[in-house]
Amino acid sequence: MSNRRLFAFVDALATGRRPKRFRAQPEDADVLRTAIALRAARPGEAAPTEPFVEGLFQRLSEQAKSPSMPEPRPARRLRVRTVLVAAAAAGLLVAGTAVVTEQLHHPAPTSAAAHVPQGSQLRTGTFQTTDGQVLGQIVAYRGHPSWVYMNVNVPQYDGTIECMLQVDNGATVAFGTFTVHGGGGQFSKTLSEVNVSQLRGAKLVSSTGSTVAAATFAR
């Protein structure tokens, strides 16, 4: 362990500077965690500044308008928009302009040299019934840790739903079970045994064993 580097890190925390990286040892973690907890307790510094909030808003606005953002596939966009526009027309859906995205991600530059997940690290799919009705979305992230997040709207359904992941070799892996209340549910879990890049799709199965919906991950 380098006490000098540990001291420098703690000193930066105490004085409000960005701490420099170093290779910490496991026993350093407790000390650093406590230093962070003490620093976070200093009155009046936990809130974001107005310039930061507005500056980030401007950067995200430019990111959203960037022409380099890939468009969703036309066929699927048309199908999803049909559903959403029809729903909005019926007064049932507030967010009528939403579209399901396919591997969207082009990050805006930040003030740090942080690694922002690129498109290849995020994979998305849309849960659809056998007749093409959209029931939700699934997002898989390849990183450390990798994780999968999904949300579903299954009308008039209360109960458990099991998520099965399908990999490229055709195998199906039971990923987890979550509960849907009043039609709505969401589920997230870290993914350790399956490589995100090898995911082909996902399937939702009801408590009675019938398939609710399936999703195919966009390439």
Next chain:
Amino acid sequence: MVSGGDVPYLHVVDDDVYRDWESVYRDNVDRLYRLMYARVGNRADAEDLTSEVFSTALGPLRLSSSKGQVRAYLLVTAQTVLASHWRRRLGQPVTAIDPDTDIAYLTEPSAVEVVSDAPARARKILQALPDRYRRILELRFLEACSIKEAARSMGISVSNAKVLQHRALRMAANVDLELGP
């Protein structure tokens, strides 16, 4: 059940949804920042990590999801962003975000109420320490003194102040562990 033709073509969604990505941002930026600040303890990193969460999450975001679903998605993204931060910075997972317990940061009416636990916990830790240990940590972390100023205030050398701070932090870490999550 829910398969095939039993599913209505139009589905009713929770009224409690965001109307656009700006409302997602405005409703969550303060809360996410406070969460990140509590996990990294400095403004520069908290700002960068908050930026990274939004930059990552807004692309795949589906606005027809309920506010609860959007917040859960933001929190899972924040979990990954923070884990990557510590891996790059120290190679150790110093702090983490637990989507099950930290969702309160994004759902409470005011995130301040959640973070307000931090001063109380800091007081408990400090009160459990010997006087000199408590004083050096108060001077450094709560009163924003430099190591020189802290040494001068306590009437000791800078070298002694560094040793005292190191020992005090070690003991404080043990107290923190005893207090539990």
